[in-house]
Amino acid sequence: MNKNTLVEFSVTRPKLVFGLVLLMTLAFAAQLPWIRLDTNPKNMLPPTSDVRVWNDSVDRTFALYEDTIVVGIVHPMSVLNKGTLEKVRDITAGILKIKGVAGRDVSSFTTIDNVTAEGTGLKVAPLVTKIPASEAEMQVLRKTLLENPLFVDRIISRDEKTTAINVPLEKGANGKEVADRIREILAKYQGEERYHVAGDPVARDTFGAEMFKLMGIFSPIAGMIMFIAIYVMFGSLTLATTMMLVAMVAIVWTMGLGIGLGFPIHIMSSMAPVFLMAIATDSIHIFNEFYFRFREKKDRRTAIIETMEAVGRPVRYTALATAAAFAVLLFMQIVPVRVFGGLIVFGTIVLRLFSFSLIPAVLAIARQEKIGAAAAGEDVTASRTARALKQLGALGANRPLATAAAGLALIAMAVLGTSRIVVNNNMVAWFKPGSEIRIADAVINRALGGTSLGYVVAASDQSDAIKRPETLRYIEGLQRHLEKLPVVGKTISVTDYVKRINRVLHDDDPKFDVVPDTADTIAQYLFLFSMSAKPSDLDNVVDYPFEKANIWVQLKTWDAAAMQGVIDATAEYQRLHPGKLDLKPAGIAYFNLVWNQEVLWDMVKGFLLALVVVLVILALDFGSLKWALIGYVPLLFTILLIYGVVGFAGKDFDMPISVLSCLSLGMAVDFSIHFISRLRQRLAETAVDAGRDLSALKEALAWTAARPGKGIMRNAVLFAAAFSVMLFAPLTPYITVGAFIVSMMLLSALLTILYLPALIVLTRGWLFKTGETK
Amino acid sequence: MKPLRRIALLGFAAAVMVSIPARAADPSADEIVKRSLEAFYYAGSDMRAKVQMKLINPQGQIRQRDMTMLRLNPGKSGDQRYYIYFHGPADVKGTSFLVWKYPAKDSDRWIFIPTLRLVKRIAADDKRSSFVGSDFTYEDVSGRNLEDETHALARKEDLGGRPTYVIESKPKVVVDYSRRLSWIDRERWLPLKEEYFDARNEPQRTFVADKVEQKGKYWTVTARSMKNLQSAHRTEVVFQEVEYDVGLKQDIFTERYLRDAPSQWIR
Known part of the structure; x- marks a missing residue:
């Protein structure tokens, strides 16, 4: 076996492995300074896309601006008073001086043209050339404004408490930067007036800027949380450092590749580090098993090699499933989505390569006594977690019908909830209500x-x-x-x-x-x-x-x-x-x-495709379609439950959710792969005839729930911990991502450990009759 | 060495002799602008021209306006009368426009709308707004007041083979431009080029006198263009059949003739 050769090589020559990895990492890291950012969500669709070409042509034909900022000025009584009008005049003059503002077409009281009948003649002038000094003059202005349908609802509200300055932007101007300059100007005009800055470019560019800021904050925080969680779980600093090191190196390689290939880092690829960090937690299964084995064997080298023999196959297949689910994105229409998919595929492969080289190499040189101390805690009988998991698995195995019935009821509810899902997108709603x-x-x-x-x-x-x-x-x-x-x-x-x-x-x-x-x-x-x-x-x-x-x-x-x-x-x-x-x-x-719909349907398409691909990989891994279908159940169940909740909660099925659905598939399927692979290994090792010997099957299920199950639980908790940071984000899509992934991971781990035993017991006749192909 | 030095000395002396009187003869910036306004807007006691104006949008699409322009300077006060008759586009044929311009106050304007057979007086507060959708403002067409801006002589330079004064002018009250540079022909006093800058001091519009010809006694800009550098919109204007001192009478510039175009002059 190729992989084992790699493992043996890494264990024998750990320093050489470190040297090679370091060299490669330096090469990838050298690309990082060339980073180019693209914060504009508009670029999700290429400039050559139909909608952008069409919109550009419309903009040109009608001399329109792509983006306009609206400045709202609200006075509690009426904006038609001398003080407010003077402020409007001075604010308008200030705005005209901002770079990026198309000054010639800014419309406000002092710049908008007005054609009125005056006596038997016409009067043509900007609406306000000089601020009305008397009440009579103010009355004339009021009449002019409210009687002209071109002004009402545009630059004056019917209750005359609100006026607006419309600020068109030159092509390429950054909406957030212009909005910030406008806010600086507004800050200078204190008084009874309230000011509001709105418009698509503000929302869009603020979102883009915030997103990057959040990535810069959240990736390290997620990393820290994982580091602490691993340390708490295994009580080993070496181990925690190793996992983080592996994740970091994979992130450097991946981002280095993306940047080196000349792709700008777009909003989607900016999420790649957090995803890779989460995917890296899959190596927890290696450590989990290693610590059990090391406790049993006491010999480090043997423990490593045996661990890799035991978990090598599931680790390879989970990586394959993750990579395949993300590879689906490569076939999508939207370029940043393709880049993101490609990067995650690469990162996943790199992480798996490290599982068989860098991780064994680290284990090989780690100080023996430190591992010993950490491993002492790993005992199926002694660990409370393992006992609880064993009971959970046993519950499913002993009361399979009740478990399945409860599941069916939940599914029925979830389907009902899912049917109530509304497809909608609203970029302003991506900000919190109080923002x-x-x-x-x-x-x-x-x-x-x-x-x-x-x-x-x-x-x-x-x-x-x-x-x-x-x-x-x-x-x-x-x-x-x-x-x-x-x-x-x-x-x-x-x-x-x-x-x-x-x-x-x-x-x-x-x-x-x-x-x-x-x-x-x-x-x-x-x-x-x-x-x-x-x-x-x-x-x-x-x-x-x-x-x-x-x-x-x-x-x-x-x-x-x-x-x-x-x-x-x-x-x-x-x-x-x-x-x-x-x-x-x-x-x-x-x-x-259009762009929301395109991303959304692209993702739905990707999701369906990923479902098929994941099923095929499961079937390949297990060498059996039956086992693949069984392994599929917890995954589908989880997704259905979450959609059900989304439907009942009245949350719109929007673009972020569709992206997540696609992404979570490849990650949540891991648990089934680990569970079923290890169960069947156990059955083979202990020579149990599962088709006939129910109690032996239950025994094996309980063992799986306790031992690899602990790895699954650890993986899920780590994953959830990393993403839980996002629950505290100021932007709702992040909260959505956080909530979705946290519940996805915990639910699918729980459902794997509870429902797989129940289903396997229920369908054992069907599964084991022709099941084994080995 | 000796002859060379002598030539150099001679050259130096010549330069001093040329430049000293030239400097001494430089009129003030205000004087230059005043003479330029006179040459550009007030030549002759009256003028008649066929004007073809092309509005060209950034896509190169063209809207054309064909008109006859009559101008009269009724006295020395600086008052002026303009009569503009539109021959085309076809669906606006007959639309005409009368302007009584006064140096110290807003002009009076009337428009005739042929389908309604209606004359409307327009009280306009908009000398900076566009003239019939072009990149020229009303002020660009009929002239501005010397006192509206402060003027300074920036430098002297040659432009397209003509000697010019470069004048920097700044409006005294806030308008859509913050300053402009004018290249004024030192002999003919016509503006050959103007650059307008916006509130951010970025280039806004550029005027160019594309063709200058002598018509009768007067040097005349017979082809001109104005380009908006920010919107990439531009306007090209050609003056044909330019005649000065043809004997226009004051009564042509009245509401009666606005309704009934004077066929002697409008053909």
């Missing part, structure tokens, strides 16, 4: 049209088609239709501008708040509009040849479902009112919908 971003978003969404922006692009195949009255009326109809959705706060299109000009030209007579009857009139209105407003105002809603119109749809929530609702309502409108216009969604809300 600044959540509050800002909630306040602005309550007062104004909404912080989440989507577009519906209406395209015809003829130039000047948009200037036709029937086109404008069709668009107007669509707007009214969309505004029926409760999540839609406001819509704006070229129709609104034409109607506005029509009314203003007719001395502000509300009768003329309609689309005029001829195309020439519309053309001349738009021409007048282009003379009296920022060119971008018109460009934002119609393209140059007047072939396409862009309808702005402001949404009051970042739920992906909201944009889906807009898309569905648009399709419905088209069905009810067939027309020549082609209607297509776009904008950041649409992008969020």
Whole structure:
């Protein structure tokens, strides 16, 4: 056997192994300084993806900005007072000076253009050129604001307590950095006003930045916790150091490889260290068994080699299963997901290689008396944990029917819960309810049209088609239709501008708040509009040849479902009112919908594929499909239970959960592999005819539950301990990841030790009749 | 050695002689800007031109405006009258625009909307806003006041073979630009180039006089462009059939002629 040769070599020449590993580690570590970070979740989809290409083209056609920050200013009584208006003016002036802000299109009281009827003439000017000094002047401003549908819900709330400054960002500007600068400016204007900074770029870039910060904090903390946990479990500093060393070296190799190959470290791959640390805990089975063997044999070399013979196969197959489950990610659409999958596969293989080389080498040179002391504690009869596990396994073996019935009841409940799962994503909800971003978003969404922006692009195949009255009326109809959705706060299109000009030209007579009857009139209105407003105002809603119109749809929530609702309502409108216009969604809300959905379904696909791959590996390992199916049960059971809880708790099935489902498979299956492999080894070693001799089978099950079971429990606890840190994270996806993995590990360990004995006893006739192939 | 030294000395003397009078003759920055405004916006007692304006977006798509521009300087006060008639695009044909410009206060403007046969007075507080969707502002088209900015002579240099003064001007009240540099022809007084900088002192817009020709007695910028460096939008303008001192009368610049374009001048 190749592996054993490697083990023997490592035990004989430990120093050479250390030297080689050190050399390789230095080579990989040399890559680390070249690290490039990519904190933008947008890059989950490549710039060449359909949605990004389409959105870019829409942005170009309508001179739009990819990202806009909304600054909300709230006054308890009314923002229409001298003090607040002066602050708005000065804050706007400050914002214009921030790098990354597209100053020419910042809209606030002092920059937004206003066309009003004044006497029999027109007045064209920025809304506020000088701050009203008298109450009469303030009254004029109030009337101007509240009577203009282009302002209400956009820069002034109906209750006039909230105003907004819309701050578009230049391409490539970092939303968090600009938001931080804005907050610095806001801090200078204390008073009765409350300030809120919201918008997709703030949430997105803050999330990206926080994520990296958290990784920097959590990886070491997770490492420390594991270190302490191992020390407590085995009472050996040498051992704890070895495990951490192995994990660290594997992380250096893996990250070194990723960076060396030129991949930027994206949000997903930034999680690789914690995952690798968790996967590294699988070597606990080696130590677990070694300490039992060392106690029995007292000879270190023999103990190592025998340990590797006993656990070598399950350790190899668990590594294979983990690697295979992650390798599935290599076939996904999303590049950062593929990179992440590839890195974990590499890391897992490296870790397993260390299991057969570095770990035996360390064991070979560790001071004998230290191991002796640690090993003294390892006694199946003496250890409380082992006794408890033995009882647990025995419970399953002795009361198999009751156990299985309880399981079926739980499964029924879980299926019910699972059926209630709602698929949704909301990036703002990734922040905790009390966080600044959540509050800002909630306040602005309550007062104004909404912080989440989507577009519906209406395209015809003829130039000047948009200037036709029937086109404008069709668009107007669509707007009214969309505004029926409760999540839609406001819509704006070229129709609104034409109607506005029509009314203003007719001395502000509300009768003329309609689309005029001829195309020439519309053309001349738009021409007048282009003379009296920022060119971008018109460009934002119609393209140059007047072939396409862009309808702005402001949404009051970042739920992906909201944009889906807009898309569905648009399709419905088209069905009810067939027309020549082609209607297509776009904008950041649409992008969020698409990238979340793509990642989510990619992951669901990956999950299903991983299920198949893991089953195949189990079947290969056990040389039997029956055993594979049995080994599969605790895994499926665990996942179903967790989904059930997710469904009952009303937690959205979002992207982080879909990612986790996929990842946890390859890790949770380990326990089944260890349990079944060791049980069958035991049965073979003790020459038990399990098909006939029930009590001997139960005996073997109890032994497995106690001895390798302790390894399983230790593994699960370590794993859970490492991830439990995440429960204290300020971002909800981390809490989700933490809770999911902690419960996954503990549950699947528990279910393995309880349910495998019950199932094996129940199906022993079927399992052992043709079962053994060895 | 000797002849060489003599040549060097002569050269030095010549340089001193040339540069001293030149320096002495340099007008003040305000004077330069004043003469430039006069040359650029006030040439002749009146002017007529066919103007073709192309708005070009970053994708290279073009919107074209064809117009006739009439201008009258009614007196020495600095008042001006503009009449602009749009021939195209076809669906806005007949739209026309009247401006009474005063040096010390906001101009009066009227627009005629042909489909409604309606004249509207526009009270505009927006000399910095875009002229018909172009990258030129109203002020760029009809001129600004000398006193709105402080001016300083930055340097003298050649630009495209022409000697220029480079003037730095800063607006006295906050507007959309924080400063601008103008390259003003030292002999013809026309601005050959202008660079505008925004509140962050980053380049914002660039004006270039692409073609300068003598029309009658006056040097005239017959092709010009303005490029917005931040949005990559640009506007190209060509002046054709430029005529000065053609004898425009004041009554053309009234509401009556706005409704009924003077066919003698608008063809």
